Amino acid sequence: MKVIDSHMHLGECTIFGLKITEEELLNYIDKYNVSAIVVQPFPGAPDVVKVHNAIHELSLKTNRRVLGMASVNPHLSKEFVSNELNRVLKSLNFIAIKLHTAGHAISPINPKATMLFEHASKHKVPVMIHTGPGPFSDPMAAVPRAEEFSDVKIVLAHAGFGLYSSAALWIAKKYDNVYLETSWTYSYDLAAFLKEVPNKVLFGTDLIENAPVEFAKLDGLRLTDDVKELILYRNPKYVFNIQHL
Numbered sequence: 001m002k003v004i005d006s007h008m009h010l011g012e013c014t015i016f017g018l019k020i021t022e023e024e025l026l027n028y029i030d031k032y033n034v035s036a037i038v039v040q041p042f043p044g045a046p047d048v049v050k051v052h053n054a055i056h057e058l059s060l061k062t063n064r065r066v067l068g069m070a071s072v073n074p075h076l077s078k079e080f081v082s083n084e085l086n087r088v089l090k091s092l093n094f095i096a097i098k099l100h101t102a103g104h105a106i107s108p109i110n111p112k113a114t115m116l117f118e119h120a121s122k123h124k125v126p127v128m129i130h131t132g133p134g135p136f137s138d139p140m141a142a143v144p145r146a147e148e149f150s151d152v153k154i155v156l157a158h159a160g161f162g163l164y165s166s167a168a169l170w171i172a173k174k175y176d177n178v179y180l181e182t183s184w185t186y187s188y189d190l191a192a193f194l195k196e197v198p199n200k201v202l203f204g205t206d207l208i209e210n211a212p213v214e215f216a217k218l219d220g221l222r223l224t225d226d227v228k229e230l231i232l233y234r235n236p237k238y239v240f241n242i243q244h245l
């Protein structure tokens with residue numbers, strides 16, 4: 001069965017004290033036979049342009065098994081944010097934009113975040129929004145954006161992270177353009193998502209240490225192959241518009 005991992009990072013994070021090397025990333029996708037992985041810089045990347053370029057290099061090296069998600073701090077200058085988003089979405093074929101509410105200390109409804117949704121609309125790519133622990137991470141703050149940008153697919157990363165999972169599910173049920181990425185969610189929340197909105201659930205791991213846990217959760221729920229294929233492959237392929245798989 002083909003596997004698309006919707007949420008992974010590369011590089012260093014000075015905010016959360018994390019680091020994922022290229023070697024670790026490639027070892028992970030080989031070990032778990034991941035067909036495609038959507039990779040973004042950490043919110044605390046010391047040099048985001050450098051990480052975007054490294055993701056692009058990996059994408060070329062792996063024949064687009066690695067796919068880029070742009071993550072730029074919206075508090076930086078408008079010009080920098082706009083130029084970098086246009087550069088990676090147009091020239092480097094990145095396939096999504098991240099809004100890291102907790103890591104960049106920004107609510108989805110902050111006027112500075114508007115640019116991210118405008119670029120997503122222009123380039124026809126989804127926006128992934130961090131939800132769960134941390135400031136500004138209540139998924140309800142994504143609702144005005146889901147309404148305002150009904151043409152943009154919005155992926156709630158961690159689907160509320162247990163803390164706000166029922167709110168995340170409510171939003172995904174109500175809004176056609178809202179999807180749930182399930183890294184770090186509780187098994188019983190994942191089961192509820194699959195019962196209520198099976199076509200909206202995307203598999204993701206976030207960190208390499210967490211990857212075995214995410215695969216084990218699927219085993220624990222004893223899902224049918226059909227449901228597994230939906231969340232591991234068909235839903236992420238559709239949301240990120242991955243043509244080559």
Ligand SMILES: [Zn+2]
Nearest residue numbers: 007008009206
């Ligand atoms: Zn993440």
